[in-house]
Each structure stands twice: as C-alpha cells, then as structure tokens.
Amino acid sequence: MSQDPIPNPIVLQRADPCVLRHDGQYYFTGSYPLYDRIVLRRAERLEDLQAADEVTIWTKHFEGPQSNLIWAPEIHRVNGAWxxxxxxxxIGHPHADVPDTAETFxxxxxxxxxxxxxxxxGExxxxxxxxxxxxxxxxxxxxFVKDGTQYLVWAQQDFAxxxxxxxxxxxxxxxWTLATEAVMLTKxxxxxxxxxFWVxxxxxxxxKNGKLYLSYSASGTGPEYAMGVLIADAEADLLDPASWTKSQEPVFTSAPENGIYGPGHNSFTEDEDGETVLVYHARTYTEILGDPLYEPNRQACAQVLPFDAEGNPVWGTPQPMSRPVPTALDVLPPEGMTEVAPA
Structure with missing residues (x-):
C-alpha cells in the first residue's frame, strides 16, 4: 500500500472528476466551471495533474442539443480507442409538459x-x-467492459x-449504441x-475481488451529498436488478472534522503500486455565495481505497486538504459566466 497520502486536491475547481490510468499515464477530465468545453490533462503521477497542461478537445455547439451546460465528461478506453x-x-429547450416554457436541465x-x-x-x-x-x-x-462485453450505466429521469x-x-x-433495453438498478x-433532492x-x-462495486451519489449537492454502492457477483447477470445488493446506508459522507463537505461523483483508478484509488469531488465550506450551479469550488480529490481481509472495500472518510484551496470569499464568477436558475 502507498505510504504517503495523495496530496489533495489533485486538481482545483474540477467537479465530477474522472481519472483513467493507461500505459503509465493518468488522464484526467471533469466538469469545466463554465460548462462550455471538455478538457483533458495528463501526468505520470496523480499529484502532478494540477500542474499539467490542460487541453480543450471539444467545445459546445452554438445552438442545438449540445449548446448548454456540458456536464461530467468521462474518458474510457474501449477496443483500442478513446x-x-x-x-x-x-439553450431554451421547450419543456415537454409545459408549452411555451424553457427547460434548463x-x-x-x-x-x-x-x-x-x-x-x-488526436482528432x-x-x-x-x-x-x-x-x-x-x-x-x-x-x-465498463466485463468478459469482452461493454456496458453503460447512467442516470435518467422517469416521470412516473x-x-x-x-x-x-x-x-x-x-x-455509442445500446444493444439492450435500459434496466433500472436503483432509485x-x-x-x-x-x-x-431525490437523486x-x-x-x-x-x-475487484470477484465482485462489481457500482458506486453512486445521492441527494442535493451540498453537505448532504453522499455516496452509496450496489454490489454484484462478477458471474451474475448484470442486467438483472436482483443480482445487485444496495447499501442501506451511505458509504462515503461529509467529514466536518476534516473540513470536507459533500464528497461524491467519484471514479476509480489505481496508484503506481496497483492499489485502488477513489477519486471524488468535495467542498471545504458549506455557505455558498451566489448560484450554487456556478460556484466553482468543488475540488477534485483522491485517496487510496483499502480492502479488508475478506476483500471488501473500507471506504473510510474524506481526508483533509493538504494543498491550498480557495475560500468562498475568494470566488469571483469566471469571465463569461452567467447565473442560471434551476428549471
């Protein structure tokens, strides 16, 4: 196991962090605070991602379905491609149920x-x-890919x-194409x-260890934001909801004693020693000035996720920041940023 804690945050002001380790390099992406582009960073060590050059690989459209609020990019490697x-x-999408109204989300x-x-x-x-x-x-x-088969897991609203x-x-x-109908695993x-919020x-x-751990986040994105997990046997039918067992309590929550609030929207990677690393975002204060949607101080963090003798993850608690982070009073709306009220 790694001897020294990973310095946090690994990247400032990047919510919904996703880290992929490939050929000895870490690739990082996350929500850009302006929500207008998708960016990538690369470094040999997690602690070097903050100082790594950030490359914009895609920007939002001027109009149409990809013209607003670009959220939560994730990078994956499948069959030799990225x-x-x-x-x-x-922008201004008409709400399906209410004529003559604009639906933001x-x-x-x-x-x-x-x-x-x-x-x-690359292109x-x-x-x-x-x-x-x-x-x-x-x-x-x-x-994720299991036994040569690719699966997609996502969040979606069912009006019923x-x-x-x-x-x-x-x-x-x-x-980019589903082969089976969507199956609901948790609500x-x-x-x-x-x-x-009901989320x-x-x-x-x-x-890991003959099981699949499907982590997820729930509730509003303030201090109440927390992570749960669904667990399935690796040999089970993953499209059968009965194959998954849902945690009845959250597994990763705010740690006021460490000054960390609302940890969630995680991804998994591994360190140079092959140990599992939990990547997540979190805030260091609870009083948010202005529109929470455009408050940029969700910091990308990482820590080793240990496993017990039975092979189960020991989720623990979010560790304190070891690098300087902005405070609420330091935050000014980035150039070009405007407030948007929830629909």
Whole structure:
C-alpha cells in the first residue's frame, strides 16, 4: 500500500472528476466551471495533474442539443480507442409538459471518439446522442467492459417515479449504441438519498475481488451529498436488478472534522503500486455565495481505497486538504459566466 497520502486536491475547481490510468499515464477530465468545453490533462503521477497542461478537445455547439451546460465528461478506453461520455443540454429547450416554457436541465448523453494513439493531440469525432430508449433528463454516463462485453450505466429521469434521476444499465452494441433495453438498478428512496433532492447519479464501476462495486451519489449537492454502492457477483447477470445488493446506508459522507463537505461523483483508478484509488469531488465550506450551479469550488480529490481481509472495500472518510484551496470569499464568477436558475 502507498505510504504517503495523495496530496489533495489533485486538481482545483474540477467537479465530477474522472481519472483513467493507461500505459503509465493518468488522464484526467471533469466538469469545466463554465460548462462550455471538455478538457483533458495528463501526468505520470496523480499529484502532478494540477500542474499539467490542460487541453480543450471539444467545445459546445452554438445552438442545438449540445449548446448548454456540458456536464461530467468521462474518458474510457474501449477496443483500442478513446471515448468520452458527457451530458449536454440545449439553450431554451421547450419543456415537454409545459408549452411555451424553457427547460434548463434538458440533458442527454453524448459520445466522442478518438482512434488516434494520443487523445491529447488526436482528432475527436462526435458519435452523437446515446438513444437510451426514451426522452427525459439523462446524464452521468459511465462505461465498463466485463468478459469482452461493454456496458453503460447512467442516470435518467422517469416521470412516473418521484425524483430527478434513477440509475440504469444496458449492454452495448458499440460504444455509442445500446444493444439492450435500459434496466433500472436503483432509485432514490432511502432517507440519505432524498435530502433536498431525490437523486441517484454519478455512477462508477469497480471490478475487484470477484465482485462489481457500482458506486453512486445521492441527494442535493451540498453537505448532504453522499455516496452509496450496489454490489454484484462478477458471474451474475448484470442486467438483472436482483443480482445487485444496495447499501442501506451511505458509504462515503461529509467529514466536518476534516473540513470536507459533500464528497461524491467519484471514479476509480489505481496508484503506481496497483492499489485502488477513489477519486471524488468535495467542498471545504458549506455557505455558498451566489448560484450554487456556478460556484466553482468543488475540488477534485483522491485517496487510496483499502480492502479488508475478506476483500471488501473500507471506504473510510474524506481526508483533509493538504494543498491550498480557495475560500468562498475568494470566488469571483469566471469571465463569461452567467447565473442560471434551476428549471
């Protein structure tokens, strides 16, 4: 196990962090505070990501379904190619149920592909929207490959179920097309999942010790934001909801004693020794000035995730920041940023 804690934050002001380790390099992406582009960084060590050059590999459209609020990109490697899954909305999208109104949060899931060896300099091609089977608020897609089969897990709203989003899984025909119908794995229902907002979102999948751990985040994005987990046996039918066991209590929550609030929207990677690393975002204060949507101080953090003698993860608590971070009073709206009220 690594001897020294990973210096946090690993990247300042990048929510929804995703880290992929490939060929000895760490690739990092996350939500850009202006929500208008997708960026990548690369470094040999997690602690070097903050100082690494950031490259913009895609920018939002001037109009249409990918013209607003670009959220939560994730980078994945599938069959020798690079893929980025992200959510995008449309400026002034008409609300499906209320004529003559504009729906701000009308996100859908989209895919970029790069078949060049270097994703930092290669060409990224739009593969379009993932057809999830119905039209509603959809975001936070993640992907994993098991036994040669690719799966997609994402958050989406079902108007017949109370809440903003549930988690769904499907097998994929190719990295931008589903091969099976969406299957719901979890919905917000437990007390800790419905504080301020009824939300299950931000899934990520870890394959370890003969099991699959599907982490996710729930509730509003303030101090109440927390992580839960679904667990399935590696040999189970992953498209059968009965194969997954849901934690009844959160596994990763705010740690006021360490000055960390609202940890969540995680991804998994590993350190140079092969130890599992939990990557997540968190805030260091609770009083947010201005519109929370555009408050940029969700910091990307990482810490080793140990396992006990039975092979189960010991989630622990978010560790204190060891690098300087801005305070609420330091925050000024970035240039070009405007406030948007929730729909």
């Amino acid at each position: 893929y980025i899954y992200y959510a995008a909305a449309e 009308c996100h859908r899931v989209f895919v970029l592909e790069c078949t060049d060896e270097d994703p930092m300099t 990224w091609v739009e593969r379009g929207k993932v057809d999830t089977g119905w039209e509603s608020f959809a975001l936070d897609a993640t992907s 179920i109370r809440g903003n989003s549930n988690l769904y899984i499907a097998r994929m025909e190719n990295p 917000p229902e437990l007390d800790w999942e419905i504080e301020r 299950n979102e931000g899934p990520s999948v870890l394959q």
